[in-house]
Amino acid sequence: MRPHLWQLRRTWPSHPGTHVVARGTKSVGSLFPHLFTPSQPADLRLREVLQIRRKLLWYVPTHLVSIVGVSFEGRQEAVQKLQPGQAVLLLPEPSNTYDPWAVSVLTLEGTPLGYIGRAENQQFFLNGASIAKVRSMGPTLTTDEPQQQLFGASLRVQPALLHLLPLPLPCLPPDVAQSLKDICARGSPPAEVAMAEAREACEVTGMLDEVDHPLKVVPLWQVDYQGRGASVLRLAAVCPEVAEAQELFHLPQGTAQRTKAGKFIAQVNGWSPAELAQFEHMGDILQQTADLESQQWSFLLKTPVPQVVPQAAHPAEPKLGDQNDISAVAQQESPK
Numbered sequence: 001m002r003p004h005l006w007q008l009r010r011t012w013p014s015h016p017g018t019h020v021v022a023r024g025t026k027s028v029g030s031l032f033p034h035l036f037t038p039s040q041p042a043d044l045r046l047r048e049v050l051q052i053r054r055k056l057l058w059y060v061p062t063h064l065v066s067i068v069g070v071s072f073e074g075r076q077e078a079v080q081k082l083q084p085g086q087a088v089l090l091l092p093e094p095s096n097t098y099d100p101w102a103v104s105v106l107t108l109e110g111t112p113l114g115y116i117g118r119a120e121n122q123q124f125f126l127n128g129a130s131i132a133k134v135r136s137m138g139p140t141l142t143t144d145e146p147q148q149q150l151f152g153a154s155l156r157v158q159p160a161l162l163h164l165l166p167l168p169l170p171c172l173p174p175d176v177a178q179s180l181k182d183i184c185a186r187g188s189p190p191a192e193v194a195m196a197e198a199r200e201a202c203e204v205t206g207m208l209d210e211v212d213h214p215l216k217v218v219p220l221w222q223v224d225y226q227g228r229g230a231s232v233l234r235l236a237a238v239c240p241e242v243a244e245a246q247e248l249f250h251l252p253q254g255t256a257q258r259t260k261a262g263k264f265i266a267q268v269n270g271w272s273p274a275e276l277a278q279f280e281h282m283g284d285i286l287q288q289t290a291d292l293e294s295q296q297w298s299f300l301l302k303t304p305v306p307q308v309v310p311q312a313a314h315p316a317e318p319k320l321g322d323q324n325d326i327s328a329v330a331q332q333e334s335p336k
Contacts, residue, residue, distance in 0.1 A: 064135060066117060069115045072114075075114055087271055087275050088106065089110075095227055101122050102116075103115060124157075128222055133155065134156075162203040183235070195237050198215075202242060205238075216239075217235050241264060263276075
């Protein structure tokens with residue numbers, strides 16, 4: 001189950017010179033004006049967002065997992081180049097014919113490294129694509145071929161935390177775009193369910209719903225680039241800064257808006273400029289390919305669920321209606 005951000009906030013300790021914003025209280029900047037420059041409200045807001053994000057990283061549980069399948073398809077060369085602390089991508093593959101819960105591990109450049117083991121991969125389907133950090137890398141021995149030395153790697157992951165990870169997608173057809181806009185509009189039944197599940201706090205940064213900076217409801221996409229299809233995994237409540245950054249690959253390259261979005265993504269995810277450049281390069285290539293093949297893409301506003309769901313590993317999540325279909329709920333509940 002996702003951690004309730006409001007519960008995390010209540011457990012954060014108080015430290016001299018810091019303050020965690022509770023609902024209905026003043027902001028960090030208003031409580032400690034000497035720490036900020038009043039003439040730069042945008043910088044003050046950014047500093048507050050990143051501060052709360054760091055506290056989430058501290059308190060959301062971290063797990064250690066190993067990359068499996070590192071001996072196939074020439075992955076050893078890429079694994080040997082990994083460095084401790086390096087960011088990697090975790091992409092669920094619900095269309096995988098061997099395992100519908102498969103989660104592939106790739107570098108930020110898109111180079112395959114392997115997969116998450118079957119005993120641990122189910123927990124990564126709640127938030128879709130996510131990020132991990134390399135904990136260690138080194139030689140290991142396989143049980144099948146004791147004399148063959150292979151390199152393996154372990155990762156630090158936080159499956160319960162939603163990461164800021166824009167996914168390249170072609171432009172949605174007008175009818176799909178309008179339906180999704182209606183579904184994500186504040187006040188619609190699916191959006192209210194998403195806000196309630198998030199306890200009216202941004203799932204990425206932990207920022208609360210404010211009058212000056214109201215939260216937005218955005219879709220989390222499950223993307224199949226090989227099959228040219230995308231479906232909505234679920235809806236998420238995020239702050240305006242996160243919602244804008246999610247449109248990274250639809251922003252023109254070289255513009256101030258694109259640069260700002262990329263810098264914010266790097267700050268939230270703890271990436272270096274080189275890691276951001278690698279991710280943007282890979283994403284731009286996928287975006288160009290998706291735009292050229294946009295007529296072949298299909299979009300579903302229904303949560304994809306594998307056929308077999310291990311009950312112990314997957315506690316029941318609140319559904320959006322009698323059917324786990326956000327578009328159906330919107331049609332049933334929206335005024336005529």
